[in-house]
Structures are given as structure tokens and as C-alpha cells.
Amino acid sequence: MATALMLAANPAAAQEAGDIQVRVFATGVLPDGEIDEVNLDLVGLPANTQTEASDNVVPTVAIEYFVSPEFSIETICCLTQHDVDGVDGAAGTELVSDALLLPATFTAKYHFNAGGVSPYVGAGVSYFIWLDDEPGATAVALGADDFNLSDEVGFVLQAGFDVPLGDDGFGFSVDAKRYFIGTTARWYANGVKVIETEHNLDPWVVSAGVSYRF
Template identity: 65%
Template sequence: MKRLFAAMLVGTAMLATPAAAQDEQGNIQVKLLGTVVMPDGAISAVNVDTVGLPGDTQTEANDNFVPTLAVEYFVSNNFSIETICCMTQHDVDAVSGLPGAELVADAKLIPATVTAKGHFDLGPVKPYVGAGVTYFLWVDVDPGEATLPLGVTETDLSNEFGFVLQAGMDVPLGDSGFGLTLDAKKYFVDTTASWYAGDTLAIQTEHDLDPWVLSAGVSYRF
């Protein structure tokens, strides 16, 4: 997927022509994107284990495709601040130790993110790089099916701050303010997963989420 996205970036640059260059349209840019969220979800530490998990237990979170809205404010032609709005949903399954066991179901995440971006004008193509902060807010988490026979009644994923790196390009379409956009973000953020049987903490593990977030879509600057 990451190689395919890189190919899309190159292909878009090749298709762009000097006629697509535009004057700056304004300070606000809005983007409507299709986004693939590809988290890791690997266990980095086991804090509590009262049920006797196999020693080689390891997990991963599934990918998800979601629509995303991005709003960007240009402080100058070469510097902007961007935030995104989306919600993504993931399951966490064991891939070793308990292969195929669903441990977390339908975990809904709001990845509140703000990045500062530097822009470069290469004529018809306007690449950018950026960096910023994120806060992963879990709004709903259900116990996985495999945990229910253990008496698990509640599962919790901790909300956490993290960092994000960003790169991409904007391709203006004429001088109307409309354009195409490609974007890649790499997040660095963890979470603590806790499984409760009634009021008793049965399992608690640390997880590296660190997702890649790849987006493509349309933009309008005004």
C-alpha cells in the first residue's frame, strides 16, 4: 500500500502541466479525502495477566478506509496550519499465541491532529512536509468475542498524545481554487489496553499503534 501511494505521488506529478499552475486563491483550503488508516497494534508490554496468556501472544489491529475532512489555514504562501476531522474503527486480533482470537471489537477512534506544514512551489505541483501533535480519543470500545468466555465485561483503551510526520502534494486545477491532493502521515502513539471482569482488572497490555494514514482527494482554496 505504501509503495502504491508513492507511485501515485509520482504519477500525479508527471500528469500535471504548467497550465495547471495558479495564483494563490486565499488563506483557507478545505480537502475532502478518502483515507486508509493502517495501524500496527503490536503488544510492547504486559502489565497484568491473571488469565495466563501464552508467552508468545502478539496482536495487530486491522486497517480501515474512512472519509476525511481537512481544513488548512495559510499563514503565508509557504506555511500553513492544518487539522483533520474523521472517525475510524478497528478490531484487535491475536496473530500468535492465540491466533485469530478477537480481543478488541469495534474500537472507535477520533485522531485529533494538528500539523504545521511548509510548502514548496514547483510550478504545477506544490509539495509540502509537516509535523505536529495528535490526541487519540477512543469513544467506544467493546470486548472481543474471544474474551467473553473469560468473563470479560469491559474493555478500555487509554487516550494518548503522540506525534505525527506528514508529506504530500497539492496539484491546482487551473485558477479556480480547485485541485487534487495526496497526503501521507506517520503517527507515533501508543495505548494501554485493559480488560475487566466486573470490577477486576484481568489483563492489561501496552500497544504500539503507530499507524500510517494515506489519503487522496480533492481540495478547494478560497
């Protein structure tokens, strides 16, 4: 906090229209994964079956273009992998294994103070693309031989701050996003769909890292 206040008292050059900022983060992806609705159940899931998705920490790159000193547009690039396990009613079961997600995300951001400590808020859209998804060990043991998760569009809210480190364009950034998005999970046995469930993903995505503006 003391460092941030000192930097704010001695601000670096403000963002200008046409500036580009690249941020490299360590990012925690913290999804929910609970079942919102069961559309089909031909195998007889235990009563009160519920699920949760595993957390993950991944590298992330964010690229931001400043339309004006206050407004910018940002996109992120990352891949994140998750399992989905049973909890209530199916504790200890692995239902989805190593689902690989590309969360294509675009946000529009408003920066409250260009130069010095610069907090911002943003909002945008995301398209969750599942690049790979496999049935978990428990699902396979019960006869599942195929599985897929639906690609979906959702919304995202964002907040964070940038702190310039000197006058050469380098900085430190903290960012938090909350996604509002779900997916439909389908398990198959011998080509027949046997389970279909709707899941809330709604992940928190929390990042910290370094930036360079030019």
C-alpha cells in the same frame, strides 16, 4: 505524471496568506497494534501472545489555513473503527471489537512550490480519543465484561503534494502521515482488572482526494 508536469508548466494562482484550503479524502488507516509490554496478566495469556489491529478505509476532511504562501496549519476530521485480534500465541482470537477512534490532529506544513505541483512536508501533534471500545468475542467468552483503551498524545509526520486543476481553486491532493502513538488496554472481569497491556498503534494514514482553496 504527464498531467502533473503539464499543470506545473501552467501553474494556477499561488497560495496566499489568509487562504483556506478544504480537502476531502478517501483515507486508508493502517495501524500496527502490537503488544509492547504486559503490565498485568491474571488469566495466563499463552506464551508469545501478540496482537494486530485491523485496517480501515474512511472519509476524511482536512482544513488548512495558509499563514504565508509557504507555511500553513492543518487539522483533520475523521472517525475510524478497528478490531484487535490475536496473532502469535493467540491466533484467531478477537480481543477488541469495534473500537471507535477520533484522531484529533494538528500539523504545521511547509510548501516547497506555491502554484503548479506543490509538494509539502509537515509535523505536528495528535490526541487519540477513544469514543467507544468493547471487549472482543473471545475476551467475552473468557469472562471479560468491561474494557477500555487509554486516550494518548503523540507525534505525527506528514508529506504529500497538491496539484491545482484550473484557475478556480479546485485541486487534487495526495497525503501520507505516520503517527507515533500508543495506548494502554485494560480488560476487567466482575469489576477486577485482569489484563493490562501497552500497545504500539503507530498507524500509517494514506489519503487521496480533491481540494478547494479560497
